[in-house]
């Protein structure tokens with residue numbers, strides 16, 4: 001194994017390398033991307049590298065995901081977008097989804113996960129961003145049970161409430177939940193149900209917390225550093 005890192009010895013200490021190689025995210029990178037990784041039977045022939053992107057409503061998840069996707073080659077799956085598409089299609093769950101979204105509540109996990117599963121299976125990249133999911137411990141536990149994997153990485157956008165409200169009210173996408181009454185409910189659901197998910201993955205050392213104030217580019221510079229260091233490690237580990 002150490003022969004693979006020989007060329008790095010001038011730029012990075014052995015102790016640092018040892019700590020990186022024990023890091024679960026790096027281990028997954030080795031398994032996912034290295035040239036001698038085995039085929040474990042997953043549809044795409046390699047296990048996808050899954051990143052959950054979390055943050056309150058209006059914290060900038062969708063905006064930053066688009067940039068990560070275009071610069072780092074990730075597939076961007078937005079749970080909210082998948083639900084809105086399902087809501088607008090002639091689906092048996094359309095009415096239920098509409099009512100739940102309008103109330104700022106969480107759609108039952110079975111529905112959301114089946115949409116996410118389908119999207120993962122048709123994704124063209126084995127690096128996947130799942131934006132706005134899991135929204136609750138129920139979402140999280142159901143995903144881990146049904147899909148059978150945990151995320152490799154969790155990005156959490158931390159943003160003050162007044163900034164999130166300002167951004168949502170300026171979003172202008174004609175969404176049925178972007179009004180003050182529903183926003184208040186969504187903020188409460190975020191604190192009560194989504195923060196426990198962030199805490200769960202923090203305790204497992206998977207969360208990268210990003211300060212989500214400033215311009216889109218300033219925030220992306222913080223995000224870019226996380227993914228650039230992963231890409232650097234991938235390049236080192238798979239040569």
Ligand SMILES: Nc1ncnc2c1ncn2[C@@H]1O[C@H](COP(=O)(O)OP(=O)(O)O)[C@@H](O)[C@H]1O
Pocket residue numbers: 055056057058059060061062063064167168170171172212213214215216219
């Ligand atoms: N850093 C930023 N500063 C100002 N407005 C932003 C910023 N990031 C995103 N926005 C805008 O705020 C709104 C919410 O962003 P969005 O990415 O949809 O957030 P989320 O997916 O977390 O709800 C959008 O109109 C977006 O263009």
Ligand SMILES: Nc1ccn([C@@H]2O[C@H](COP(=O)(O)OP(=O)(O)O)[C@@H](O)[C@H]2O)c(=O)n1
Pocket residue numbers: 055056057058061062079080081083100101102104105106107108112131132133134135139177186
């Ligand atoms: N995992 C999820 C994601 C979204 N949703 C619903 O979809 C709504 C919009 O989600 P979204 O991720 O598009 O919203 P933003 O945080 O991007 O503003 C949420 O308020 C929930 O009602 C859900 O029920 N379960």
Ligand SMILES: [Mg+2]
Pocket residue numbers: 061062078080132
């Ligand atoms: Mg969004």
